[in-house]
Amino acid sequence: MAFQGSCHCGxxxxxxxxxxxxxxLSCNCSYCRRKGMLLAFFPTExxxxxxxxxxxxxxxxxxxxxxHQFCADCGTQPFSMATNPDGTPTRAVNxxxxxxxxxxxxxxxxxxxxxx
Numbered sequence: 001m002a003f004q005g006s007c008h009c010g011x012x013x014x015x016x017x018x019x020x021x022x023x024x025l026s027c028n029c030s031y032c033r034r035k036g037m038l039l040a041f042f043p044t045e046x047x048x049x050x051x052x053x054x055x056x057x058x059x060x061x062x063x064x065x066x067x068h069q070f071c072a073d074c075g076t077q078p079f080s081m082a083t084n085p086d087g088t089p090t091r092a093v094n095x096x097x098x099x100x101x102x103x104x105x106x107x108x109x110x111x112x113x114x115x116x
Contacts, residue, residue, distance in 0.1 A: 001019060002015050002016060002017045002018070003015070003016055003018070003019075003100055003101070004007070004016075004050075004098070004099075004100070005078055005079075005093060005095075005097040005098040005099070006078065006096075006097060006099075007046050007052070007070075007071035007073075007074050007076035007077075007078050007097065008074040008075075008076040009071060009073050009076075010075055011050070011051070011052045011055040011071055011074070012049075012052030012069075012071045012076075012078055013049075013050040013051050013052060014047060014048060014050055014058060014078060014079060014093075014109065015047075015048045015050055016042050016045075016046055016047055016048075016091075016093060017046045017048070018046050020098070020101050021040040021095065021101075021106070022023060022049065022105070022106065022107060023040070023106060023107045023108075023109055024038035024039060024040055024095050024103075024106045024107075024108055024109070025038070025040070025041075025108075025109050025110075025111050026038055026039075026041065026108050026109070026110050026111065027050065027110075027111045027113040028110070028111070028112060028113055029113030029114055029116070030061075031044035031061060031075045032113060033114070035077060035094075036093040037077065037094045037095075037096060038094065038096055038103065038106065038108070039080075039092045039093065039094060039095065040056050040092070040093050040095055041084075041090050041091070041092050042090065042091050042093060043088060043089070043090060043091075044081075044088075044089040044090060044091055046091075046095070047079070047091040050084070051062070052071065053070070053116050054075055055071050055072050056069045056070070056071065057069070057071075057072045058070075059067055059071055065082060065083070066080050066081070066082040066092070067080060067081040068080045069081065069096075076094075076097060077094055077097075078093070078094050079085075079091050079092060079093050079094060079097075080092040080094075080095040080107045
């Protein structure tokens with residue numbers, strides 16, 4: 001079953017053709033720590049941007065391999081675009097942008113991005 005998410009103002013909305021995740025990744029890199037994101041990763045073909053492409057802006061830092069997408073109007077970052085180590089295009093969905101998800105029920109996996 002698919003699930004939906006959006007930025008705060010609703011201009012950027014997406015659908016992921018997958019079950020709601022039960023786990024999330026919490027990264028402590030300089031960016032994720034400040035944003036407070038809880039991430040889940042999905043193959044690009046499972047992700048559909050429903051609306052708001054014209055409202056998206058990009059931010060890249062460090063190695064410039066992750067394309068952080070945020071809404072130019074409200075500033076929320078609903079997802080990022082990247083490539084897995086095996087070359088597979090992927091989307092990192094900010095689970096805080098998925099209203100149907102119970103964030104308190106997620107099993108959090110911690111990733112030490114600060115030392116990478």
